[in-house]
Each structure stands twice: as C-alpha cells, then as structure tokens.
Amino acid sequence: MRGLLLLLLLGGPAMAVQPDEVLDDPRLEERARAISRDLRCPVCQGENIDDSNAAISRDLRLYVRERLVAGDSDAQVVDHVVDRFGEFVLFSPRATGANLVLWLAGPIMALIAAFAAWRFLRGRDRTQSMPDDLDEAERRRLEDLMRGD
Numbered sequence: 001m002r003g004l005l006l007l008l009l010l011g012g013p014a015m016a017v018q019p020d021e022v023l024d025d026p027r028l029e030e031r032a033r034a035i036s037r038d039l040r041c042p043v044c045q046g047e048n049i050d051d052s053n054a055a056i057s058r059d060l061r062l063y064v065r066e067r068l069v070a071g072d073s074d075a076q077v078v079d080h081v082v083d084r085f086g087e088f089v090l091f092s093p094r095a096t097g098a099n100l101v102l103w104l105a106g107p108i109m110a111l112i113a114a115f116a117a118w119r120f121l122r123g124r125d126r127t128q129s130m131p132d133d134l135d136e137a138e139r140r141r142l143e144d145l146m147r148g149d
Contacts (some may be wrong), residue, residue: 021058023065032065035074039064039081040089048091060089 023029033050037062049057049064060081067077081089093099114141132141 021065022094023069028065028068030038031074032061033070035064036061037069038078038091040091042089054139 023032031049036050037048039049040058041047041049041054041057042052043056045051047057049060054084064081072080078090087093088098093102
C-alpha cells in the first residue's frame with residue numbers, strides 16, 4: 001500500500017519553479033507565472049518554462065522575474081526574451097512579418113477549399129438519367145430497384 005502511495009505521489013507532474021525563484025511580491029509572482037506559461041522552453045520545446053526542468057528554463061524564469069522587479073511591463077519582458085531567443089519561444093507567435101503568412105494561410109486555404117467544393121457541387125448533373133443502351137425489361141427492373149420495390 002505504501003509503495004502505491006509513493007508511486008502516486010512521485011508520478012504526478014512536478015512543477016519546475018523552485019522555492020528560491022519565487023518573488024516576495026505576490027502580484028509580481030503572478031505576473032511572472034502568467035508570462036512564463038506563454039514562453040516555450042528552448043530545449044524541451046513542448047513545455048513552458050514554468051514546467052521545464054532544463055537549466056535554460058530556470059535562467060529564463062529568473063530573467064523574467066528580474067525584469068519585472070526592475071519595473072518592466074509584461075510586454076517589455078516578453079520583447080526582451082523574444083529579442084534574445086527569437087519568436088520560437090512564444091507558444092502563440094505574433095501575427096506580423098513572415099508569421100503573417102502562416103496566420104493567413106489556414107483561412108485562405110479553407111476559403112479556396114470551400115470555393116472548390118461549391119464549384120464541384122454546382123457543376124454536377126442533378127438529374128439522374130437512365131442509360132441509353134438498356135432494353136425495356138432492364139429499364140423496368142432498374143426503375144423497380146430505384147424505387148425500392
């Protein structure tokens with residue numbers, strides 16, 4: 001029973017933010033956590049810097065808190081991190097510059113697909129005609145099958 005309890009305790013997700021990183025001011029700490037959730041770990045790539053145990057993530061968490069204590073706004077802190085690591089560290093890249101193409105590609109492709117589907121459906125023959133090379137018995141049999149008799 002103890003082994004199962006130990007496994008359950010150790011099996012849960014571990015938060016990477018260490019007690020020595022936490023700011024004394026709860027408002028600044030809350031801002032730091034909000035910023036950290038939106039920044040991707042450059043090493044782990046699938047985790048935000050708050051959840052990552054990588055050394056670079058720790059450095060980034062400390063840097064974010066340092067900038068907030070210095071009086072930077074949330075946007076300024078994110079801008080500093082992006083200047084250093086590029087937009088890759090953002091989980092939601094900005095819709096500017098080259099990223100604008102990526103932001104617009106999905107909706108444009110959806111519109112093109114909708115237009116193509118509309119044209120295809122509009123151009124289809126709506127009437128079902130009987131084949132010309134059937135004799136009278138085959139025609140009757142086909143009509144019976146079509147009616148479901």
